[in-house]
Amino acid sequence: GAGEIGKEPESENILAEFKTTNVLSFSAREKSIFIHGKLADQDAVVILEKTPITEDSLAELFSDSRLKLDMRNDIYSTYRLQAPPQLNEIKTTVVCPATEKHVKKYQRQETFLVEETGEDYQSITLPYIQKQSLSIQWVYNILEKKAEAERIVYEDLDPDVGFVLLPDFKWDQKQVDNLYLIAITHQRGIRSLRDLTSEHLPLLHNIFQKGKAAILQRYSLPSSKLRVYLHYQPSYYHLHVHFTKLGYEAPGCGVERAHLLADVIQNLQSDPEYYRTRTLYFPLRADDELLSKFKEAGRL
Amino acid sequence: GAGEIGKEPESENILAEFKTTNVLSFSAREKSIFIHGKLADQDAVVILEKTPITEDSLAELFSDSRLKLDMRNDIYSTYRLQAPPQLNEIKTTVVCPATEKHVKKYQRQETFLVEETGEDYQSITLPYIQKQSLSIQWVYNILEKKAEAERIVYEDLDPDVGFVLLPDFKWDQKQVDNLYLIAITHQRGIRSLRDLTSEHLPLLHNIFQKGKAAILQRYSLPSSKLRVYLHYQPSYYHLHVHFTKLGYEAPGCGVERAHLLADVIQNLQSDPEYYRTRTLYFPLRADDELLSKFKEAGRL
Numbered sequence: 001g002a003g004e005i006g007k008e009p010e011s012e013n014i015l016a017e018f019k020t021t022n023v024l025s026f027s028a029r030e031k032s033i034f035i036h037g038k039l040a041d042q043d044a045v046v047i048l049e050k051t052p053i054t055e056d057s058l059a060e061l062f063s064d065s066r067l068k069l070d071m072r073n074d075i076y077s078t079y080r081l082q083a084p085p086q087l088n089e090i091k092t093t094v095v096c097p098a099t100e101k102h103v104k105k106y107q108r109q110e111t112f113l114v115e116e117t118g119e120d121y122q123s124i125t126l127p128y129i130q131k132q133s134l135s136i137q138w139v140y141n142i143l144e145k146k147a148e149a150e151r152i153v154y155e156d157l158d159p160d161v162g163f164v165l166l167p168d169f170k171w172d173q174k175q176v177d178n179l180y181l182i183a184i185t186h187q188r189g190i191r192s193l194r195d196l197t198s199e200h201l202p203l204l205h206n207i208f209q210k211g212k213a214a215i216l217q218r219y220s221l222p223s224s225k226l227r228v229y230l231h232y233q234p235s236y237y238h239l240h241v242h243f244t245k246l247g248y249e250a251p252g253c254g255v256e257r258a259h260l261l262a263d264v265i266q267n268l269q270s271d272p273e274y275y276r277t278r279t280l281y282f283p284l285r286a287d288d289e290l291l292s293k294f295k296e297a298g299r300l
Numbered sequence: 301g302a303g304e305i306g307k308e309p310e311s312e313n314i315l316a317e318f319k320t321t322n323v324l325s326f327s328a329r330e331k332s333i334f335i336h337g338k339l340a341d342q343d344a345v346v347i348l349e350k351t352p353i354t355e356d357s358l359a360e361l362f363s364d365s366r367l368k369l370d371m372r373n374d375i376y377s378t379y380r381l382q383a384p385p386q387l388n389e390i391k392t393t394v395v396c397p398a399t400e401k402h403v404k405k406y407q408r409q410e411t412f413l414v415e416e417t418g419e420d421y422q423s424i425t426l427p428y429i430q431k432q433s434l435s436i437q438w439v440y441n442i443l444e445k446k447a448e449a450e451r452i453v454y455e456d457l458d459p460d461v462g463f464v465l466l467p468d469f470k471w472d473q474k475q476v477d478n479l480y481l482i483a484i485t486h487q488r489g490i491r492s493l494r495d496l497t498s499e500h501l502p503l504l505h506n507i508f509q510k511g512k513a514a515i516l517q518r519y520s521l522p523s524s525k526l527r528v529y530l531h532y533q534p535s536y537y538h539l540h541v542h543f544t545k546l547g548y549e550a551p552g553c554g555v556e557r558a559h560l561l562a563d564v565i566q567n568l569q570s571d572p573e574y575y576r577t578r579t580l581y582f583p584l585r586a587d588d589e590l591l592s593k594f595k596e597a598g599r600l
Binding site: 012013014015016018020023026027028029030031032033035048050051052053055058059061062063065066067068075076077078079080081082083084085086088089090091092093094095096097098110111112113114115223224225226227229246247249253254255256258259260262263266270271278279281283300 | 312313314315316318320323326327328329330331332333335348350351352353355358359361362363365366367368375376377378379380381382383384385386388389390391392393394395396397398410411412413414415523524525526527529546547549553554555556558559560562563566570571578579581583600
């Protein structure tokens with residue numbers, strides 16, 4: 001049958017009749033492209049991504065390919081290598097029929113840097129968060145062991161300074177190279193960086209120290225290999241801390257969104273109100289509702 | 301001749317006799333691999349990188365490829381697409397003969413996060429910088445118009461708060477998507493973030509405002525599309541500021557090395573000695589001499 005895995009069935013080339021409507025997004029760096037189009041009159045999204053070059057394919061790749069010289073200069077030369085198709089596959093994902101939601105999901109979104117003063121937070125962001133009241137029941141399910149209990153790597157049960165440490169969904173846990181864990185506080189009601197004052201220093205110290213110790217014990221990764229930070233804006237408004245491997249360019253580790261926990265601690269030590277009063281900068285996608293709130297307020 | 305460009309000469313496949321010694325580095329994300337080996341008894345480095353998928357090749361790619369089904373589930377299905385070799389080339393760079401320096405350059409290096417207190421800076425980092433006395437003559441050549449004068453995008457000639465704005469070498473200037481410019485101060489002697497105090501606020505304000513205005517005028521990119529930051533450690537010790545497009549994941553824009561200029565200004569406004577006294581964190585490669593200095597001092 002068509003759904004069998006590992007049997008290398010020769011499929012009819014259903015893409016031969018695919019009609020491209022438009023390119024949704026494209027990455028020259030990752031060698032991928034997301035395309036919206038029609039497949040037999042149905043809306044479809046096709047995702048193409050070239051595959052990584054693996055060490056075990058090198059010998060065959062070198063012996064069985066054709067080389068076209070592009071440039072030669074001193075000790076440097078460049079070629080276009082034309083490889084046998086089976087050694088150079090393109091991973092192809094077809095979503096069909098695709099809904100408007102799929103198309104929107106894969107559509108590249110521009111981002112804008114927002115400048116949020118302490119007053120902007122009170123008058124724009126906080127009312128928006130409160131009105132949204134996005135459910136964080138899934139966070140409470142984790143804290144109460146109603147879900148994902150088997151995924152917990154470490155836990156400190158203290159209701160004030162305790163937390164649960166578990167792998168982020170983006171991490172497949174197969175190699176430590178792209179380690180990504182999240183510490184979620186047991187204490188409820190701390191929405192984000194903006195709510196932190198010096199009274200939270202014991203909580204932050206505890207997460208920093210015990211989180212690093214747990215990762216050293218479980219994954220043999222010392223703290224000099226870790227990037228420990230908070231997001232602002234966070235993707236959900238219950239305080240959590242990101243632990244990722246240094247050298248792994250995790251999504252959201254850029255200076256425009258991430259705040260090193262070590263810096264947060266220092267800043268609160270010297271100014272208890274640092275994060276309540278400071279102007280904070282963060283990127284928002286063009287379709288983010290919070291961005292429209294800033295536009296309406298004439299702040300962008 | 302072999303060096304002619306655009307004539308698509310069929311080269312003999314010199315890689316058929318390439319013998320791999322070891323893989324120097326590898327990126328699953330970027331679909332690239334750096335290999336050290338032997339080419340006719342000479343040391344060589346071969347770099348393979350798959351090419352981006354371009355929109356204009358899609359029609360041919362869809363009609364002329366073979367599809368192998370991997371998985372089908374509801375509206376989702378995945379395939380391995382085997383494309384005609386000429387539509388799916390691999391960019392190949394050969395360095396031969398390669399020196400030890402080449403091999404080291406391409407060798408993947410582990411990085412370590414260093415914690416530098418104000419005292420560490422005085423006792424470890426500053427003496428190291430002074431002893432190195434790496435030449436920054438090339439910076440002075442730019443400031444004095446002895447080199448790269450034609451590349452200057454904007455200049456403010458003021459000796460105290462002035463600067464030169466020009467494209468970073470990493471930017472090919474072909475599209476604004478990966479815009480990367482550098483502002484280099486005319487004022488000499490400011491080594492890095494560590495040297496900044498509130499007396500430099502006029503300089504920092506000037507670079508921030510006039511740099512953004514020049515980019516708006518020249519590239520039609522408003523400040524809400526820019527990430528403006530300093531590196532610590534910088535790659536050379538003469539104050540400069542990075543301007544990159546928001547959304548472009550420029551190398552070195554991670555929270556562990558980048559400091560938003562807007563944050564630097566705010567921090568100096570509330571504490572003139574912020575960057576002299578604060579503990580700063582930054583990554584260093586395993587082969588960086590400064591890292592050995594921190595190790596010798598028992599700080600890592």
